[in-house]
Every structure is written in structure tokens, then in C-alpha cells.
Amino acid sequence: MIEAALVLTAATIRWADFAIIAVLLLLNGVVGFWEEHQAQNAIAALKERLAKVAQVKRAGAWTTVPAVELVPGDLVRIGRGEVVPADGRGSGGGGGGRVGADRVAAGSQEPW
Numbered sequence: 016m017i018e019a020a021l022v023l024t025a026a027t028i029r030w031a032d033f034a035i036i037a038v039l040l041l042l043n044g045v046v047g048f049w050e051e052h053q054a055q056n057a058i059a060a061l062k063e064r065l066a067k068v069a070q071v072k073r074a075g076a077w078t079t080v081p082a083v084e085l086v087p088g089d090l091v092r093i094g095r096g097e098v099v100p101a102d103g104r105g106s107g108g109g110g111g112g113r114v115g116a117d118r119v120a121a122g123s124q125e126p127w
Contacts, residue, residue, distance in 0.1 A: 017043070066100035 017040050024033040066082050070092035073080075077092065082100035085091065093099060 064098060066098040069100040 017036060021033065021036045021040060024030075024036055068079050069082050069085060069089075070077055071080050071085065072078075072090040072092070085101045091100060091103060
């Protein structure tokens with residue numbers, strides 16, 4: 016719509032209005048580009064934090080496997096400060112298999 020206003024002001028030879036609209040249009044493009052750039056950087060940072068491997072107990076032995084190879088039923092070892100490699104259900108640790116969302120969200124250092 017703002018492009019149409021730019022064309023109409025040029026057609027009616029209203030150069031002051033044309034200049035104002037052109038500046039606003041350019042500013043809008045620059046801000047849009049900058050926001051997109053920041054969003055891409057944020058996504059890259061989040062991808063960097065993803066767990067790439069996991070300690071898994073399979074066939075009675077602990078092994079390291081790529082996180083993409085986790086399957087339902089795998090027992091995953093998670094230590095303090097580690098990124099969880101997948102969705103799952105907690106086991107042991109005195110929490111009855113449950114971890115409160117406040118502990119997960121706040122990154123609580125207390126033992127479960």
C-alpha cells in the first residue's frame with residue numbers, strides 16, 4: 016500500500032510528500048532486514064545449544080550415540096547442566112520420575 020502512495024504522490028507531482036514516503040519506505044525495509052538478520056542469528060545460537068550426542072543404556076551397557084538415533088525406550092543419562100537430547104520421562108533420583116517445570120525452566124541446581 017505504501018508503494019502505491021509513493022507512485023500516486025509522484026504522479027501528482029507532490030515532491031515533499033514523495034520524499035517523506037520514500038524515506039519511510041526505505042526505513043521500513045532496513046528495519047525489516049535487520050530484524051530478519053537478528054532472528055537468523057538467534058536460531059543459529061539455539062541450534063548450537065542442541066544436544067548432539069547422548070549417553071544411552073542399550074543392551075545393558077552405556078554407549079554414546081547421536082541424539083537423532085534415540086528411540087522410545089532408551090534410558091538416557093543426564094547430568095547437571097547438560098542439555099536434554101530429547102523428550103522423555105524421568106526415572107529415579109527421588110522425584111518419582113517427575114521434574115517440576117519450575118526446576119527445568121529456572122535451571123535449578125538442586126538434586127531431584
